[in-house]
Amino acid sequence: MTELHELTAIQALGRMRSGELSPVTYHDALLSRIEAREPTIKAWVSMDRDGAREAAKVAKHAYADGSAGPLCGIPVGIKDLILTEHLPTSGNFAPLKDFNPGYDATCIARLREAGAIILGKVETTQFAGRDPTRTHNPWNLERTASGSSSGSAVAVADRMVPISLGTQTGGSVIRPAGYMGVVGFTPTFGRISRYGLLPRSYSFDMIGVMGRSVADAALFAAAMTGPDPHDRATLKRSPFKLPETVVSRSPRLLLFEEFFDVSSDDVTKHVTEAVDRLTAAGAKVRRARLPVPLDLLISMHTVILITEASSTQASQLAKHREAYAPGLLSQLDIGSAIPATAYVHTQRLRHRIRLQFEDLLKGVDGFILPSTSEVAPDRSTIGPRLCQTPWTILGWPVFTIPAGLGDEDLPIGLQLVGAPFKETKLIGVADWIERQFDPMPSPNAF
């Protein structure tokens, strides 16, 4: 019999709806799992133990009286960069260790409304920067837990919670999810309100979901979408729909060759094999080159990111310079010297490049490439952003889908990029891809 912590969110929801599983029993099983693993893994910053158990009791009654929402009784881990009413949000920044404005971010309020239980806050690198956290990788304790959403990825991979929220400003959902062998999903910029997210970069920051299946990640992302008057980027978009049926048609995909040029042999070999498997299953995969050099995309990301981050952090930096991690501080210092004209030029260029990529979408269902350019490296780094950053520049929806283990028994992911605001189609393609691979085993570092 499957242990309760091994259930995906949708499996747990099914058992709770049928009365086979009590939300309280499920909550207690996950807490036991966390208690057993957390002393080594260190994924959590804080937990709302009393509040979560009380919410599980409410969920039990909701199932009994027929009022249960679509996510009722599922405990979720929240990156410690997103405001939650009952727990502080520090952004891994010591001066903010007790920071709590006393309200939920819009995405959190929507999860609660749908019945999800906010179990606690999980580790983030400082303000989603590049300095690694204390969290350990459950696949190999000597390898990085990545970032910035390190706790989010590890908590899901290590079966502590079925779902977590992360954020992506460069590659901070896709990279850690890829390294940990879980699904990561970031919908189009403007789909999920950022109100209540401590900002790093206004024009890049996006909220994403990690889970152990495409369907899980899509279900929770869909629940958070829709207009929010507090975030104007969301105003014109209604929530996307989940696919009603399984996609039967084999997808047409474009594979960008440049990402193999920057990937390790291990990743290149296994992703090539994964693509061959998709082709054998009927996918039409065409190879192509990026419309602009990868170096240019990475450079654009740097210019915009460090300029915006330098602005968003200016007030804290003036008061608490000594509290900043060294990698982030360097970026903030240099970002403060970028000329305004250079920043605006880069944003204009970004628009032109987005049009060039749109042309490549004609006749295909999405782009595929490795999720990361290597398996999880050592703990001194969160890992490179080469494979993720181009799509953050575009603001398009992205999945990472686990594609097995590489030569070092570490996870390797396939990344799927879709057209803006076409999530319903993308979820169908992601689901098709997921079905071509065996389920990922549990991490086994200890």
Added chain:
Amino acid sequence: MSPDEVATKLRHTLVAKLGEKRVEELASEIEATAKQLAMVLSEPVELNDEDPDFMRPLV
């Protein structure tokens, strides 16, 4: 502008803001950022590429 010229401008601004010592600490990162900034600035954006709402393109 060449990467060296961009680096000189960045250093000049940063010395005024943060002092010589900090700029020395940041030397390699300033150089790397200057290369990236020079690459971006060398890429032309023509007026006929323009979108008046380029700052909020996906909204």
